[in-house]
Amino acid sequence: MNQSTPPPVSPGALEVVALGGLGEFGMNMMAMSWGDTTIVIDAGVMFPDPDQLGVDLIIPDLSWLEQRRGQVKALVLTHGHEDHIGGVPHVMSLIDGPVYGTAFTLALVEPKLEEHEINFAGRLKTVKPRETVRIGPFSIEFIRVTHSMPDCVALAIETPVGTVVHTGDFKIDQTPLDGEHFDLHRFAELGQRGVLALFADSTNIDRRGFTGSDIEVIEGFEEIFTSTSGKLVVAMFSSSIYRMQIVVDLAAQFDRKVAFIGRSMAKNAEIAQRLGYLRVPVGVQIRDSDVNDLPAQDVVCITTGSQGEPQAALPRIAIDDHRHVRIGQDDVVVFSARAIPGNEKAIARTMSHIARRGADVITDGMKHVHVSGHGSAEELKLVLSLIRPRYFVPIHGEYRQLAQHARIAKRVMSGPDRRVEVLLASDGDIIRFDAGSGRIEGKAMVGRVLIDMTRTGEVGDEVLRDRRNVAAEGIVVAVLAISQQTGAIVGEPEIIPRGFVFDPDEETSLFREASLVLRELMASTSVEERADQGLMTERVRIELRRFFKKRTGRRPLVLPVLMEI
C-alpha cells in the first residue's frame, strides 16, 4: 500500500474520517487528526455474508493510517463488541501509543492480542467514566452509557475548534442490571457548554419509541424456566453479559446448573466473572463435560451459535455433533439474540435440526427473550436534545439509516435556540472543521480487507489475506457434485488451482490425495450433515486448507463449490 508522505492536514483544521461503519453495519473505525496528531476511535470488524466463501472477518482498509505512520498517537475504544474491537490486533502496529478503554473492554481485547502474539506490555490503559486523558491537542473524556454489555462509554473530545461528542453504541436503559446508569447529566452539561459536533449511533433509528431495559426479558425467561421439563439451552452472543446474568440468576432460583458452551462463551464468562461483571453463585456452574452426567431438568446450557454459524456450539448440538451436549424430547432451545441480516437461512436450518430432535424452539417473536442494545428513535432524539450540537454526523448504519437519523435530527433541532447542520457522510469522506465552519471536503482511500482465519487447534491460526497474500498463496476452487438422494460425491471432485504453482510431477498425486480427503470427509459425515450446504461448505474448506498446508506448506484461499445433482 501507499506509504508516501501523509496528505497534509489543513493547518488550523480538525479532520475526521470514518474508515468504516458509515454506510454499512459493522467495522466501526474513525480517525481524527489535528496537525500531526491522529487518534483512532474503535477498530471493529464486520462479519461476512454467507456467500463470501473463505472469508472469516472483514476490517477497514488501513491506508489512511499507514500514510500517517508515527503520527497515530492513540486508539480509543468505546466498548467491547466485535464491531468495535475485533480489528484491534490488525491496527496495533500502526498505533504509536496507548490503547484506552474501560476495564471490561480491555479485558476482551487482551486475549485477542495474545492470540496474535502482539507484545502490548504497558500499552493498554484502563480508564473510568468521567476520567479525562490528554493526547497532543486532544483531551478525551469518557462518559458512561448503557448498552447490551457492561462498561460502555461515549467520548467527549475537546479539540482546538470545539468539543466533539461520539456516542459509541448506546441505548438509554434506566434500570440497568448492574446499577451503572447512563450519564445523562454529563450529556446535558456538555450541551449547556456548547458542542461543535455530535457523532451518534443510528442502528435503531427505524424503531419507534424507546428500546427498553435489558431486565424486561426476565419475565419471559421465568415462564420458560417454569414450563420446561427437560434441558434448557439458551443461545446468545458471547458478549451478552447481562443476558447471561439473568439466565444464571434464574438457574440458581430454579435449581438448575449452568454450563457455558462454546469457546468464546466460556472465555467471556470467565473474564466477566474474574472482573466481577458476572456473578455466578457457588456450585451453580458446571463444565460442559458434566452436562451429560446430570438429569436434563437440572441443566441450563448458555451457548454460542445464535446466528447458525456452522462451527459454533448450537448448530453442532443441533446435529448431534457436539462432544458433550445432546438435545432431545422435552428440551427447550431459546434464541436470545436478533438475527443479523444475511444469517436467516442458517438460523432457520439450525432450528429445523433442533425441531427434528423433538426439542422446542423459542424465538423472540414467541416470547420476550431479547432486547436490543441500541436506542430507538426517542432515545436518539433525547441525546440530540441534550447535546444540541452545531453539526450532526449520523454514524453506525447503512446509508438509509444515516439519512433517516439526519431527517429526525433536523426536526429535533428546529426552534429559535437551536440550529444544526447535518453532515451526511460516508466512509472515507473527509469531514473538516475549522474556526468558522464544518464541511465534507475530499475523500480518503477506504475499503475493505478480507481476513481468513484457519480455525484449527485451540488458538486461532490467523492469516491476513489481503490481495497480496492471495497472490502469494493462491486460490483453490474445489467443485463437488453431491447426489441429492444419497448425499454422496458423484464422480471425481474437481480441484482448480489459481496462482498456486505446483511441481507438475506432484500435481497429479496432490489432486488425487485431495479428492481422497474429500471422499473420507463425506464418508465420515451423517446424511443430515451432508444435507446442510452451509455446514458442508465449511467442512470442505477446513479439510482442504489443512491438507494443502500440510502437504505444501502453503495456505491457499479455498473456495468450495457444492453442486447438488
Ligand SMILES: [Zn+2]
Ligand atoms: Zn455494541
Ligand SMILES: [Zn+2]
Ligand atoms: Zn456496534
